[in-house]
Amino acid sequence: MTGPKTNERPGTRATLRGYHMSASKARLVLNLIRGEDVTTAREILAGTTREAADVVGKVLASAVANAVNNDAMNAEELYVSAAFADEGITMKRFTPRARGRAGAIRKRSCHITVIVSRLDPERLEALRASRSAQATASRARRVSTSRRRADQTASLNKRESAAAAAAENEALEAEAREAEAAENESFDNESTAIDSAETDVVDTDTETAEQEPVVEASSDESNETVSEDTTEETN
Numbered sequence: 001m002t003g004p005k006t007n008e009r010p011g012t013r014a015t016l017r018g019y020h021m022s023a024s025k026a027r028l029v030l031n032l033i034r035g036e037d038v039t040t041a042r043e044i045l046a047g048t049t050r051e052a053a054d055v056v057g058k059v060l061a062s063a064v065a066n067a068v069n070n071d072a073m074n075a076e077e078l079y080v081s082a083a084f085a086d087e088g089i090t091m092k093r094f095t096p097r098a099r100g101r102a103g104a105i106r107k108r109s110c111h112i113t114v115i116v117s118r119l120d121p122e123r124l125e126a127l128r129a130s131r132s133a134q135a136t137a138s139r140a141r142r143v144s145t146s147r148r149r150a151d152q153t154a155s156l157n158k159r160e161s162a163a164a165a166a167a168e169n170e171a172l173e174a175e176a177r178e179a180e181a182a183e184n185e186s187f188d189n190e191s192t193a194i195d196s197a198e199t200d201v202v203d204t205d206t207e208t209a210e211q212e213p214v215v216e217a218s219s220d221e222s223n224e225t226v227s228e229d230t231t232e233e234t235n
Contacts, residue, residue, distance in 0.1 A: 011081045011117035012071050014062035018088050019055060023110035026052045026085035030112070037079040037127060038064055038116065056083075056112060063114045077124055081117035085110045 019026075029052040033041035038060070045057040060080070067073040088109030094102040119127060 009082050009115055011115040012063055012067035012073070013082075013113055013115040014059050014066055015114075016055065016059050016112045018109050019112060020107065020109050021052060021055070022108040023085040023087050025050070026056065026110050026112050029053050029056050030083040030085060030114075033060070033080050034083045035080060037119065038075060041080050056114070059112050059114045060116075063116045067116050073118055077118050078116045079119050079123075080114060082115040083113070085112050087111075 029045070029048060029050055032044050032048065033056070036044065041060060042057070045053045045060070064075050064078060067078055068075050088111050090109070091107040093105040093107060095105055097103045118124075
């Protein structure tokens with residue numbers, strides 16, 4: 001028993017007619033998204049490097065928009081129920097070859113059709129459970145990443161705080177050493193001044209002691225002179 005005809009397949013469709021690409025190239029991409037939900041199909045097309053991926057992505061977006069706007073369906077509950085490419089017109093061109101011959105050039109085209117339908121209840125429930133698990137895992141990864149970043153930031157802040165405290169302690173110790181050195185220097189200066197004063201006092205006393213005999217000698221001489229004068233007067 002054959003399946004339903006192409007124009008009788010259920011679902012919401014979008015068709016691109018007469019695109020300048022061979023049907024075989026388009027079918028390579030359509031085979032990748034057939035039977036997949038819309039979200040997965042978009043991800044597959046985004047990661048495909050073939051030229052047909054961009055065109056098929058636009059046709060898929062058109063089919064989803066038709067289902068949402070015309071049939072009031074939820075885009076998250078849709079999947080690609082059918083995707084096929086039919087042969088379009090073939091333009092024949094010729095190129096000159098050797099010995100007067102002509103080489104045929106066939107410029108092919110295709111008609112790309114994508115049909116989307118609503119998922120079965122069982123498959124829809126499984127898809128929701130899978131998405132919920134993925135969301136939970138993604139949230140767990142985000143939380144773990146945030147905690148790891150917070151721990152790294154806290155560790156970095158601790159190291160910076162320790163370095164700042166060490167620098168502050170070194171500065172305080174340097175100031176204390178400078179203050180101690182200044183105090184010792186002032187004490188040395190005071191001691192030097194006191195020693196200089198004592199030395200000056202001793203020198204003054206020595207000079208005074210040296211000058212006293214001279215004064216006594218002069219007094220003796222004066223006494224002798226007075227006695228001589230008295231003797232002369234007596235005579």
